[in-house]
Amino acid sequence: MRVGAAALAGGIFGVVGILCFLLAFGTDYWLVASDNCGPYTWATQSTLTGEKDANGTEIQLVKAVTVSPLTLTLHHEGFFWRCVFQVEPTAHAVLATLFTNQPESKVCIHGYLFPLPVALGQVPHPSYDATAVFRGFWTVLIILALVSALTGGFLLVCGVPFISHKLYKLGGAFLVTAACLFLSVILLYVLWMEVVDVKRYVLQERGDACPQAQVSVFYGLSFMVAAAGVPLELVSGLVFMLVGRALYAGK
Numbered sequence: 001m002r003v004g005a006a007a008l009a010g011g012i013f014g015v016v017g018i019l020c021f022l023l024a025f026g027t028d029y030w031l032v033a034s035d036n037c038g039p040y041t042w043a044t045q046s047t048l049t050g051e052k053d054a055n056g057t058e059i060q061l062v063k064a065v066t067v068s069p070l071t072l073t074l075h076h077e078g079f080f081w082r083c084v085f086q087v088e089p090t091a092h093a094v095l096a097t098l099f100t101n102q103p104e105s106k107v108c109i110h111g112y113l114f115p116l117p118v119a120l121g122q123v124p125h126p127s128y129d130a131t132a133v134f135r136g137f138w139t140v141l142i143i144l145a146l147v148s149a150l151t152g153g154f155l156l157v158c159g160v161p162f163i164s165h166k167l168y169k170l171g172g173a174f175l176v177t178a179a180c181l182f183l184s185v186i187l188l189y190v191l192w193m194e195v196v197d198v199k200r201y202v203l204q205e206r207g208d209a210c211p212q213a214q215v216s217v218f219y220g221l222s223f224m225v226a227a228a229g230v231p232l233e234l235v236s237g238l239v240f241m242l243v244g245r246a247l248y249a250g251k
Contacts, residue, residue, distance in 0.1 A: 014153060014175055031078075031223075035072070036072055073085075080111060082109050138189070141181050169241050183230050
């Protein structure tokens with residue numbers, strides 16, 4: 001009876017923790033920032049269908065996308081997207097990113113290697129940050145953490161109802177591993193936020209156009225959700241490892 005109650009509690013913690021990890025991975029609110037620099041321009045590539053050179057290769061044209069600001073430029077970023085749009089100066093940066101009725105001036109680009117800086121346009125970019133080499137570590141860690149959490153959950157489902165103590169031990173070990181990996185992701189992100197010049201990163205598309213720009217940086221809700229999922233997943237993994245041990249001892 002005690003083993004069943006412990007498994008139920010561990011399952012609840014595990015499900016909530018996995019949902020937190022999925023939400024943090026799938027949403028784009030790890031970094032939220034605002035600045036008063038003014039207009040921003042992102043270079044985007046577009047292919048003109050039917051336009052080819054003498055060798056038959058499609059011609060790639062670079063088109064600059066410029067949006068005129070109202071007063072304040074709001075940034076929010078995650079694993080998949082980096083987005084920028086204009087808001088009123090009185091708007092709260094974190095709350096404004098949650099509204100679905102955002103203006104048409106919102107521009108997003110792929111951000112698969114977030115959170116560390118990436119060189120846009122010419123290489124080397126004038127605003128390129130050498131810490132970009134750590135982007136790959138952040139990406140690998142968050143993907144491995146999510147895969148570990150899902151694998152652990154699958155193994156535990158296969159172990160119901162108490163068929164194999166090995167499945168419980170292995171599933172718990174995967175959940176603990178996922179918690180440790182997500183903790184590493186969070187620590188790496190905090191290190192980036194506190195040590196790297198985030199203001200330079202936020203303004204990198206505009207170079208040195210606004211040396212006196214005021215930039216406000218916040219930890220977004222995606223970061224907070226990921227941080228909440230770590231202890232839940234860790235407790236769940238430890239509980240299931242103990243359940244597996246109890247099942248083995250009861251044989």
